[in-house]
Amino acid sequence: MKILVPVKRVIDYNVKVKVKSDGTGVDLANVKMSMNPFDEISVEAAIRLKEAGIASEVIVVSIGEKKSTETLRTALAMGADRGILVEADAGGDIEPLTVAKILARIVADEQPQLVILGKQAIDNDMNATGQMLAALLGWGQATFASELKIEDGKAHVTREVDGGLQTITVALPAIITTDLRLNEPRYASLPNIMKAKKKPVEEKTAADYGVDTALRLKVIATEEPAGRAAGIKVGSVSELVEKLKETGMV
Amino acid sequence: MSVLLLAEVSGGELALDATAKTATAAAQLGEVTAIVCGTAAAADAAAKIAGVSKVLLCEDAAVANGLAENVARLIMDHSAGVTHIVAPANNSGKNVLPRVAALLDAMVITDVIEVLDAKTFKRPIYAGNAIQTVESQDAVKVLSVRTAAFDAAAEGAAAPVQVVALGETSTLSAHVEDKVIKNDRPELSSAKIVVSGGRGVGSQADFALISGLADKIGAAVGASRAAVDSGFAANDLQVGQTGKVVAPDLYIAVGVSGAIQHLAGMKDSKVIVAINKDEEAPIFQIADYGLVADLFEAVPELTGKL
Ligand SMILES: Cc1cc2nc3c(=O)[nH]c(=O)nc-3n(C[C@H](O)[C@H](O)[C@H](O)COP(=O)(O)OP(=O)(O)OC[C@H]3O[C@@H](n4cnc5c(N)ncnc54)[C@H](O)[C@@H]3O)c2cc1C
Ligand SMILES: Nc1ncnc2c1ncn2[C@@H]1O[C@H](COP(=O)(O)O)[C@@H](O)[C@H]1O
Numbered sequence: 001m002k003i004l005v006p007v008k009r010v011i012d013y014n015v016k017v018k019v020k021s022d023g024t025g026v027d028l029a030n031v032k033m034s035m036n037p038f039d040e041i042s043v044e045a046a047i048r049l050k051e052a053g054i055a056s057e058v059i060v061v062s063i064g065e066k067k068s069t070e071t072l073r074t075a076l077a078m079g080a081d082r083g084i085l086v087e088a089d090a091g092g093d094i095e096p097l098t099v100a101k102i103l104a105r106i107v108a109d110e111q112p113q114l115v116i117l118g119k120q121a122i123d124n125d126m127n128a129t130g131q132m133l134a135a136l137l138g139w140g141q142a143t144f145a146s147e148l149k150i151e152d153g154k155a156h157v158t159r160e161v162d163g164g165l166q167t168i169t170v171a172l173p174a175i176i177t178t179d180l181r182l183n184e185p186r187y188a189s190l191p192n193i194m195k196a197k198k199k200p201v202e203e204k205t206a207a208d209y210g211v212d213t214a215l216r217l218k219v220i221a222t223e224e225p226a227g228r229a230a231g232i233k234v235g236s237v238s239e240l241v242e243k244l245k246e247t248g249m250v
Numbered sequence: 251m252s253v254l255l256l257a258e259v260s261g262g263e264l265a266l267d268a269t270a271k272t273a274t275a276a277a278q279l280g281e282v283t284a285i286v287c288g289t290a291a292a293a294d295a296a297a298k299i300a301g302v303s304k305v306l307l308c309e310d311a312a313v314a315n316g317l318a319e320n321v322a323r324l325i326m327d328h329s330a331g332v333t334h335i336v337a338p339a340n341n342s343g344k345n346v347l348p349r350v351a352a353l354l355d356a357m358v359i360t361d362v363i364e365v366l367d368a369k370t371f372k373r374p375i376y377a378g379n380a381i382q383t384v385e386s387q388d389a390v391k392v393l394s395v396r397t398a399a400f401d402a403a404a405e406g407a408a409a410p411v412q413v414v415a416l417g418e419t420s421t422l423s424a425h426v427e428d429k430v431i432k433n434d435r436p437e438l439s440s441a442k443i444v445v446s447g448g449r450g451v452g453s454q455a456d457f458a459l460i461s462g463l464a465d466k467i468g469a470a471v472g473a474s475r476a477a478v479d480s481g482f483a484a485n486d487l488q489v490g491q492t493g494k495v496v497a498p499d500l501y502i503a504v505g506v507s508g509a510i511q512h513l514a515g516m517k518d519s520k521v522i523v524a525i526n527k528d529e530e531a532p533i534f535q536i537a538d539y540g541l542v543a544d545l546f547e548a549v550p551e552l553t554g555k556l
Pocket of ligand 2: 005
């Protein structure tokens with residue numbers, strides 16, 4: 001079976017973003033960009049299923065500006081087989097609903113049995129695309145996966161839920177979204193990075209799929225969060241206890 | 251304006267705090283009908299929340315475990331004429347709402363922290379390093395509410411409860427088991443005090459220092475991602491951008507460095523205390539009271555003196 005893994009190019013998780021002074025967004029000029037960390041986990045999960053002989057092919061897809069090709073190359077260097085770049089410009093971050101609509105069209109073309117997405121993109125923090133794609137396809141979904149096994153035509157998934165863990169099964173084809181504890185993604189080796197340069201990447205546009213990229217959430221303003229007033233250092237545990245007693249909370 | 255509110259239910263019981271906080275946000279949007287997938291007792295509890303004018307109770311086993319396909323279907327069955335669909339922005343709400351939104355061809359608005367008007371909302375992006383104001387262009391607005399940003403609605407209403415059935419059951423997914431860790435501590439998202447441990451605590455055994463301090467002062471226990479990944483604490487105790495967001499009256503961070511992703515989950519706490527042996531640790535930049543000390547000495551002493 002084929003596995004489709006959508007990967008998003010986002011600001012690197014180590015970068016502290018700054019809001020532009022005119023309030024039109026955050027400053028992305030000259031900042032380091034990387035693959036969304038959850039998507040690395042998804043790519044790793046897919047490659048492991050291929051190594052286990054369960055998957056036959058891992059296809060990665062990225063939607064956005066042309067530079068997202070770099071993100072696809074990273075996934076190919078980890079071990080994915082081929083990539084699809086969908087160029088799209090929404091005049092802002094491409095929304096999960098738009099991404100899901102494009103992915104639904106790719107699923108119709110490629111017929112994967114599994115689509116493994118990250119639970120959340122660390123730029124927009126939406127946590128939505130996988131669930132939306134499942135709805136559009138009428139497939140079952142297992143979100144926030146911390147364990148994944150494929151057996152007798154089903155995905156057996158342990159999910160991170162509010163009060164602990166939940167295990168469910170989902171009939172294939174299915175949507176999985178990955179949580180942090182699913183695996184530790186591998187680093188691409190230099191030979192694999194070289195090999196990845198020769199792997200095929202098909203180039204498409206949102207228009208090829210007939211998907212309208214207009215934003216449903218019009219961004220009116222982007223502002224800095226309120227800061228905190230500077231605190232103090234206490235010299236001892238006793239002083240800390242005193243301060244805590246002053247607050248009346250202990 | 252007519253709002254459908256998906257109540258939070260855990261083990262059949264109503265999670266009152268999360269639901270009442272979400273109700274505060276929902277009531278700003280219109281008349282609220284709460285959907286409860288749980289027991290009659292849970293529905294009765296939801297019916298008491300101020301601002302709730304009607305409760306729909308579904309006792310069908312197919313929705314009892316929060317399976318998204320069925321809960322989304324139930325919401326869709328009752329969405330005629332509804333202008334807003336709202337749920338707490340926790341894992342159960344986030345599992346279901348985007349599915350509902352896509353079925354309505356609407357974009358979900360995740361983690362709303364402020365309702366400006368019926369179509370305009372504020373939400374954090376980039377781990378809370380920026381706050382965006384967005385205006386929805388969709389006919390039905392589907393939004394998850396960050397409960398830490400709203401006060402709980404009072405009790406006092408007496409809304410009628412109507413029992414409803416799930417029209418069509420999906421068998422795409424099946425529930426196998428829940429592993430829920432039960433203890434007597436307050437629940438992390440709604441606790442007044444939280445004590446969190448990080449990688450600095452060093453081991454699962456030593457994490458007892460954190461829970462010991464928490465128990466002494468009636469606090470919930472939290473953890474950094476590093477502490478969870480290392481197996482010191484359970485997954486659902488992770489505080490942060492991709493874990494739980496908390497805003498207690500008092501947050502005590504022990505052996506936590508203060509990465510952006512951790513701060514995203516606790517920087518709106520009223521009073522923040524940090525105990526760390528590295529005086530350069532970024533957590534001190536947001537702490538009201540910082541103590542530079544070895545936690546293995548400071549925490550037992552603190553627990554003893556409180
Ligand atoms: C996609 C993604 C999502 C993430 N989501 C989250 C999230 O939701 N929540 C989260 O917390 N993190 C998250 N992280 C991880 C985050 O980036 C940090 O790695 C993590 O928060 C670090 O945890 P820590 O502070 O416990 O560990 P460290 O950064 O290793 O800090 C340990 C601290 O303990 C101190 N210490 C050590 N020994 C002692 C001692 N004896 N006494 C006192 N102090 C001591 C050290 O000085 C140090 O400051 C995420 C990362 C990624 C990439
Ligand atoms: N522009 C995109 N290109 C490829 N995949 C995406 C894109 N946006 C979102 N995704 C996928 O959807 C997941 C969740 O993103 P989000 O719903 O935006 O938080 C990500 O981890 C990716 O797997």
